Amino acid sequence: MTETTPAAIKLRDVIRAGRQVENHSPWARAVINHEDWRQAAASLSDGQWTLLGLWAERDQVHMAIIDGGDLGLLSLPCEDKRFPSVGQLHPPAMRLERAIRDLWGLEPEGLADTRPWLDHGKWPPATFNDVAHEAPPLAARDYAFLTAEGESLHQIPVGPVHAGIIEPGHFRFTANGEAVVRLEVRLGYVHKGIERLMQGASIERAAMLAGRVSGDSTLAYALAFAHAIEAAHRIDVPPRAVWLRALMSELERLANHFGDIGAVCNDAAFAMMHAQCGHLREQVLRVADRCFGHRLMMDRVVPGGVERDLQRDSEQEVHSLLVQIRKRFPELVELYDNTASLQDRTVGTGIVSSALARQYGCGGYVGRASGRAFDARRTPGYPPYDRLQFEVPVREDGDVDARLWIRIHEVEQSVALIDQIIRQLPRGSIRDPAQTVRTSQAHEGVALVEGFRGDVLVWVRIGADGNIERCHLRDPSWFQWPLLEAAIEGNIVADFPLCNKSFNCSYSGHDL
């Protein structure tokens, strides 16, 4: 450590100094004072800690933080409906704080950006979270996009309805001829109010809602939600269910990676990869359907276990799928590697610096393609991955090509993982019979799960009546969207679809 670096403050010590909340697991949550909250924001902006999430409820704000291998939550009561902005020091928190202002009416003090984020001025007043909600003065179309000044700059507005079959969002490009000078994304179009729907919902209904935050990651969300509930109520999940969950998770990862590898190549006008990868994706979905009765495996992971067992003959299905992938995928990888016209589009396009990836705590293939080797299956880690062998591929280049290679290697890892899971699958029950545990107090749980796109955070408080009191779900896209804006700078407008697809951020997961 050099002399100019401030002495690192340990998250552990801050938590110890605060008032620890009972019945919160598996990591600690501490209520801290304004001073420590500001200090925490400084530790985040120094890069000592990484922000995992920032959310609110009626009268307090919470932050989830990772400090090396330590995870924990810090909470700050906001008696006067205000809290010191973290975003003013640490930009990754900015949009999260704008969302807090929209949803809870709490004011992030010192945040320069006063524009609404999820709120487009369309929600009915006074219905949201029973907080008297005042529609912001700006209608959606008056939203003030950030400006870029200079001669011969022009703006290109795109969306919310796009040309392809994709989710809605608005992109505002400022371009100088072909080159993008600035891109600003406007989201919130698919905000469904999921967290509000969860308040007061039974655990069963809330689990279904969690599985519909982002359909492509339904498994990851259902699993993160289940982990959080199980942590709160200290439910033991039968070993077979733990392994089946991993099997489903890896199938989800495979399906998405195949789909996206093909789609990225398609955006570089290479249709053959798209056709082949689309076929592989379809095979994965069909196996998922035959094994678990649903192509996307929605509602198959439930708190306490899994909803559907894997039959003996279905194991064979999984096995043949692996054989097929092992036979066909290497040829496709070779094809990608040897097609100069394709590489010409992907190499050096849409670069994300490793410094940005680290600052934003950017997860998934976007982070790993820019040198951030984070994988929630390793840190904090969860079973059965501690008993499985797999590598976490990392690259430094940070371009479209690197993100594609990370996906390719993750396909290989998932195939190897599924192979191990099928071989070691324990026998026994698949669900803990103890369902809703009723206690006289609230219980809180938190979980971090590695979806195909990155780490999904779920925090939940279960009330004394056994229903959900508050649940927050944070999509990995929150920390990826801003990096897409950075990645496109200086690239040509025509390369945007390619960059965008190589990120494939979730709109629904972000907007909630």
Add this chain to the structure above:
Amino acid sequence: MRRMLFKSLVHGPLTEAAPKADDAALAELAAQVDRTARLRLGRTLSIREVDAGSCNGCELEIHALNNIVYDLERFGLRFVASPRHADVLLVTGPVTTNMREALERTYQATPAPKWVVAVGDCARDGGIFAGSYACVGGVSAVLPVDLHIRGCPPSPITLLQGLLALLETVERSVK
């Protein structure tokens, strides 16, 4: 690449080959869609997909219709980039209040005659999101809907079945 292309030539198309139970059902359905499409339209029907707040699960399965297994275009049904080129709007999601205006404007931009198909349980009546302050709750609350395709999400086969039903609807209304 040449080797792969050659192989595909020798192997024949991957489009719905293996005659297993579910594949057989699809083959039958595919033939039906094909006949109906030719008979009644003689050419193509252009579809514009609009996500009005879906969880993106429905989009994944709509996408699958375009893969080489289902290959929707062989029936003359194709997805287009602009509502101005579309005959049909395929709408997903519970219609969030934030998407309502964009959906209405997309509808207005679509030339008549036009048809609206609501895809998925939440497009039907808001589904699991019904009752939220941020959802209108179902496409029919905003636009006249000609057909609902159920499912969460509907599988590609269910979607194909729905599109067959749509062709019949189209036939009835142009007569």
